[in-house]
Amino acid sequence: xxxxxxxxxxxxxxxxxxxxxxxxxxxxxxxxxxxxxxxxxxxxxxxxxxxxxxxxxxxxxxxxxxxxxxxxxxxxxxxxxxxxxxxxxxxxxxxxxxxxxxxxxxxxxxxxxxxxxxxxxxxxxxxxxxxxxxxxxxxxxxxxxxxxxxxxxxxxxxxxxxxxxxxxxxxxxxxxxxxxxxxx
Ligand SMILES: [Zn+2]
Numbered sequence: 001x002x003x004x005x006x007x008x009x010x011x012x013x014x015x016x017x018x019x020x021x022x023x024x025x026x027x028x029x030x031x032x033x034x035x036x037x038x039x040x041x042x043x044x045x046x047x048x049x050x051x052x053x054x055x056x057x058x059x060x061x062x063x064x065x066x067x068x069x070x071x072x073x074x075x076x077x078x079x080x081x082x083x084x085x086x087x088x089x090x091x092x093x094x095x096x097x098x099x100x101x102x103x104x105x106x107x108x109x110x111x112x113x114x115x116x117x118x119x120x121x122x123x124x125x126x127x128x129x130x131x132x133x134x135x136x137x138x139x140x141x142x143x144x145x146x147x148x149x150x151x152x153x154x155x156x157x158x159x160x161x162x163x164x165x166x167x168x169x170x171x172x173x174x175x176x177x178x179x180x181x182x183x184x
Contacts, residue, residue: 003171006111012057013107017050019069022108029155032072034089037131040075044086044129047077054107055079060174061107063145065152068108076149080142090126090150093135095119101180102144104158105170114158115166117183118147144179 013020021027035043043066051064065076074089098120103113121139124146128134138146151161159167163183 003111003169006170009058010110013054016057017053019050020054020107021068021070022110023112023157023159025070025108027070027072028067028108028152028157029160030067030072031155032067032074032153035073035075037088037127037129039073040086040088040127041129043071043073043075044077044088047075048079048084048086051077051079051084060105063149064107065149067152067155074153076152078145078149080145086129087124087146087149088127088129090124090146090153092122092124092147092150094123094137096121096139100144101163101183103166103168103170103172103177104144104148105174106148106158108157109159111170112159113168113170113172114162115168115183116158116161117163118144118161122147124150140179 047064051061054061063076063078066073076087078085096119099117100120101115101117103115105113121143123137125135
């Protein structure tokens with residue numbers, strides 16, 4: 001993918017999704033506060049609408065967190081297998097020692113990608129939209145996605161967690177990107 005295509009996409013996002021916050025906005029660097037379930041559900045629906053709009057523009061995009069629309073609240077959404085899911089007050093309670101590498105994109109990082117090293121699997125707890133506390137061990141791409149979104153709630157974006165020299169222009173095809181065992 002050529003960088004010019006990425007820039008075109010980003011310009012469209014800037015025009016059509018004015019609620020999105022970008023790197024440099026301090027709201028992205030704040031640790032969020034927990035929310036009540038009802039508030040989490042409303043916020044999840046709002047985030048879901050933006051993520052779906054984004055996917056129409058960019059053809060990809062799997063997750064979106066509350067700080068990215070200026071809300072310092074512990075909520076993120078994912079879009080996986082054609083389904084939106086809301087995670088309220090998520091907490092990672094266990095992480096593997098084994099790690100992997102992946103060039104992460106983020107709506108809030110514009111045309112830049114960040115190669116980041118993260119645990120290969122982890123266990124996360126969260127509250128679902130019915131108010132039930134859930135717990136799941138995930139690995140592979142899902143573990144990567146959840147950790148990226150959870151990092152937003154700790155006030156970190158992918159650029160903050162990139163390995164040394166890992167911040168690059170996103171000229172690759174995000175749909176073909178693979179998890180790697182080594183830094184490469
Ligand atoms: Zn992100």
